[in-house]
Amino acid sequence: MLLQNFQPQPKLVTRSTLVEKPRFPVIDAHNHLDEPFGGGWINRPLDEILDGLEQSGVVGYVDLDGGWGEDILNRHLQTLAPAADKFRIFGGVDWSKWPELGDGFPDYAAKRLRAQKERGAFGLKIWKPLGLHVRDQHGELVKVDDPRLDPIWQTAGELGMPVLAHVADPVAFFDPIDETNERWEELGNHPEWAFTSPPFPPFMSILSSFKNLVHRHPSTTFIGAHVGCYAENLGFVAAMLDDCPNYYVDISARIGELGRQPYTARRFFMQYPDRILFGLDEGIRRDSYRLSYRFFETDDEYFNYNLSTVPAQGRWYVSGLYLPDDVLKKFYYENAAKLLKFPPL
Ligand SMILES: [Zn+2]
Structure with missing residues (x-):
């Protein structure tokens, strides 16, 4: 038998435990409606x-x-308008x-961001190419905290638009594939997800740069996607939450990471109940x-x-966090309601 068949x-x-409905209403603060991550839901009738x-x-949601163009934004706004x-x-x-x-x-x-806001965009999503692929007019790789980009972050702050940022990727994606x-x-199935360093910048240089950026713009709200882009190290994420009151994290696509360190993860939730947002990142499944x-409600x-x-993200299993009601309520609803201007429960 080959090891890969094991x-x-x-x-x-x-x-x-089958948990059919969440214990409190949920705001999904990190998801998509288009291809690929949102499963193309935007093309279905609004009723569905x-x-x-x-x-x-x-x-x-x-x-x-x-x-970033009018066409896509308009299509989403129109479909969801009712x-x-x-x-x-x-x-x-x-x-x-x-x-x-x-x-x-x-x-x-920055001007484009203003135009998007006027049209009806609520926030700004920064996708992972920043720090990995984005290049300036000289062909140089742009750092996440490049000061030339400050007008963008300042404008987001002025307009009250939260910035949901995904930088880097799982730490192991930066290691040699051996x-x-x-x-x-996972990297065998998705070789395009490997950012082996070099030639890519080291994982920690991207994360330090991100921390710099968030720290330097205290009047802009940042949400660090996927447990602050470093679910493997909740100590780092906690320190960043301590240093940056304008910083929040979502847990999307990281149950695998949280659940393989259930004691630490549970303590993390108990310590930062006001700073963590729910997200699925898989469309409406x-x-x-x-x-x-x-995972969040039971001790399975x-x-x-x-x-x-x-x-799919590594050969291990997880244990549930059995979060208490007061934490669950904030995590499922109240924290996102505050940042995203939904009515209180
Ligand atoms: Zn996503």
């Missing part, structure tokens, strides 16, 4: 979208797929314009929502953190 099935007999959310107990109060659409920055616009690029991007890499199977609710042990037969 798929041991746990013989552990433990409780498995609303039914899907209703079935999963989701009352508010952040759609990060507003793009239920606009349930959705917050985030726009973006078109980095491809930098080489062409040169020194004028940051002001152009027999010691804990994400070896009822079975995934249920799995998330199971040693289960797969996603719906594939082999755990």
Whole structure:
């Protein structure tokens, strides 16, 4: 048998709880409605979208797929208009314009942000190319905290637009792809996700740069995607939350990381109950929502953190966090309601 065919099935007999609905209404603060992450839901009738959310107990939804041009943003705004109060659409920055616009690029991007806000965008999504791929007019890789970009972050602050940022990626994506890499199977399936350093910058240089950026713009609200882009090290994330009162994190797509350190993760929630937001990042998937609710609400042990037969982000299992009601309520609803201007519960 080849090692890659080894798929041991746990013989552990433990409780498995089906949590059909969340204990409190949920605001999904990190999700998509377009391809690929949002499963193309934006192309379906609004009724189906609303039914899907209703079935999963989701009352508010952040759609990060507003793009940077009028066309995409308009399409999302129009489709969702009859239920606009349930959705917050985030726009973006078109980095491809930098080489062409040169020194004028940051002001152009800030102006675009203003135009998006006027049209109806609620926040700004920064995708992971910043720090990994984005280049200036000289062909130089742009750092996350490059001061030339300050007009963008300042404008977001002035307009009250939260910036939801995903920088870097799982730490192991930066390591050599060899027999010691804990994400070896995943990188085998997605070689394009490898950012082995060099040639890519080291993981920590991107994260330090991100911390600098958030620290330098205290009047702009930042949300660090995927547990602050460093779910493998909750100590780092905690220190950043301590240093930056303008900083929040979402937990999207990181149950696998949180659940393999359940004691530390639970302490993290107890310590920062006002700073953590719920997010699914997989579109409107009822079975995934249920799995998330199971993870956060129960003390079920040693289960797969996603719906594939082999755990997709690494070969381990997770245990639930059984968060207390007061923490759950903030995490599911109240924290996001405050940042995203939904009515109080
Ligand atoms: Zn996402």
